Amino acid sequence: MHAVLSDPIAMRYWSTPPHTDIEQTRQWVQAMVDADPAVCDDFIVELDGEVIGKAGCWRLPEIGFILRSDHWRRGFAFEALRAAIAHIFAHHAIEAITADADPRNNGSLGVLRKLGFTETHRAPRTWLVGGEWCDSVYLRLARSAADRF
Numbered sequence: 107m108h109a110v111l112s113d114p115i116a117m118r119y120w121s122t123p124p125h126t127d128i129e130q131t132r133q134w135v136q137a138m139v140d141a142d143p144a145v146c147d148d149f150i151v152e153l154d155g156e157v158i159g160k161a162g163c164w165r166l167p168e169i170g171f172i173l174r175s176d177h178w179r180r181g182f183a184f185e186a187l188r189a190a191i192a193h194i195f196a197h198h199a200i201e202a203i204t205a206d207a208d209p210r211n212n213g214s215l216g217v218l219r220k221l222g223f224t225e226t227h228r229a230p231r232t233w234l235v236g237g238e239w240c241d242s243v244y245l246r247l248a249r250s251a252a253d254r255f
């Protein structure tokens with residue numbers, strides 16, 4: 107995961123700057139392992155036995171995802187998220203999964219829309235990351251919409 111979370115391209119619109127120390131990633135992974143499964147349903151994404159990212163809900167019902175940038179545009183995020191979403195709706199009594207993306211984050215917004223998420227609203231200056239204020243687009247996928255795939 108350190109190769110993913112230290113990738114400056116993949117981390118451009120993440121909620122923290124890229125990891126610079128493997129200890130940061132160790133703590134990130136440990137928090138995922140230790141998380142209460144009632145509020146967290148998150149997955150590491152592997153390709154041929156190699157970790158290439160993560161997809162799932164660190165805190166239900168909000169989805170989050172990231173892939174190392176040398177694996178982008180090959181359908182892997184869509185494949186991983188479709189499986190994660192089906193699993194999350196099957197195991198948690200939630201009516202919708204939500205997402206919060208930077209309006210400049212075309213990859214994130216693209217995969218969310220392809221999965222059927224629709225925009226609910228926007229807000230300015232929601233995140234201060236590495237000294238830069240970022241805005242948010244909020245999206246939602248209802249259980250009934252997810253049932254279609």
Ligand SMILES: CC(C)(COP(=O)(O)OP(=O)(O)OC[C@H]1O[C@@H](n2cnc3c(N)ncnc32)[C@H](O)[C@@H]1OP(=O)(O)O)[C@@H](O)C(=O)NCCC(=O)NCCS
Binds near residue numbers: 117206207
């Ligand atoms: C978002 C992300 C996971 C997408 O991963 P990916 O494996 O490249 O996505 P996919 O190949 O599955 O693409 C699925 C669809 O998303 C859309 N899409 C993906 N990247 C896109 C881009 N850069 N611009 C516009 N649309 C894009 C396309 O509609 C694509 O379908 P298509 O290939 O049939 O046209 C990846 O760009 C990433 O890791 N970004 C950085 C992390 C991040 O910002 N996470 C989100 C925080 S909310």
